[in-house]
Amino acid sequence: MTLFTIDAVRKTFKNGEVEEEILKGINLSLKEGEITALVGASGSGKSTLLTIAAGLQKATEGQVLFEEQNLTKMSTEQIRKLRASKFGFVFQFAHLVPFLTVEEQLLLMLDVAESPLKSHEQQYEVNRLLQLVGMAHRKKAYPSSLSGGEKQRVAIARAIIHQPKVLFADEPTASLDSQRSQEIMFLLRELTKTLKITTLMVTHDEEMLAYTDRIVKMNDGIVLQTIQ
Structure with missing residues (x-):
């Protein structure tokens, strides 16, 4: 099922007197339960496309x-609420709050998303998800004691604790070694399929493409090729 549609999207920036066109009419549909990877050289427009899709x-x-909601017609507050409730984000670095434990990171996200769950239900969801990402044994740990791979697992759990429909991942393995990168991509794929999330990912690492359902190659603001 198609959940997300990018229709004839263009993006221009003013650089002094010159207007630069970063995206030149992009069309893309994203399906539930699939990982789509945006790839291309620096300056190809993939990160700009990701941030526009995410309402940033x-x-x-x-x-x-x-x-069936048009993000381009929403107010800033409407988009903020949509991002908080329906979207999840994973970046190159985990950006965990240093003074919060692993479980507190997830509870904070539920608070931000204005979760309707009661306190004991929230705790159950935190425990369930930490078990799912292999971090239940570290739930009382602080970020300073976690490895890079562990931090990214917590970041992924935090991104999906509020049960978003779409996960945006911007270079999620760029700061990890090869083994940890493979583990994180395997986890992202399993969660995407199990929870039926729509995942849009930007990556430079071609080894990670084996875990995706579709590859969108970009250059100079256009889509060169789509591989499924």
Whole structure:
């Protein structure tokens, strides 16, 4: 089922007197339970496309449709609420709060997402998800005692604790070694399939593409090729 549609999206920036076109009419549909990878050289527009899809910046032209809602017509507050409730984010670095334990990181996210769950239900969800990502044994640990791979597992758990429909991952393995990268990608794929999330990922690492369902190759703001 198609959950997310990017329709004729263009993005331009002013650079002094010159107007630069970063995206040149991108069309892309994202399906439930699939990982789509955006790949291309620096400056190809893949990160800009990700941030527009996530509602972090506005397209100059075109529209972004999610569950029949048009993000390009939403107010800033409407988009903020949508991101908090329906979207999850994983970045190159985990960006964990240093003074919170692993379980507190997830509880904070539930608070931000204004979860309707009662306190004991929230604790159950935290425990269940930490078990799912292999971090239940470290739930009382602080970020300073975690390895890079462990931090990224916690970041993934935090990103999906509120049961988002879409997960945006921007270079999620770039700071990890090869083995840890493979483990994180395997985890992302398993969670995407099990929880039926729609995952859009930017990556430079071609080894990670084996875990994706679709590869979108970009260059100079256009889609060169889509491989499924």
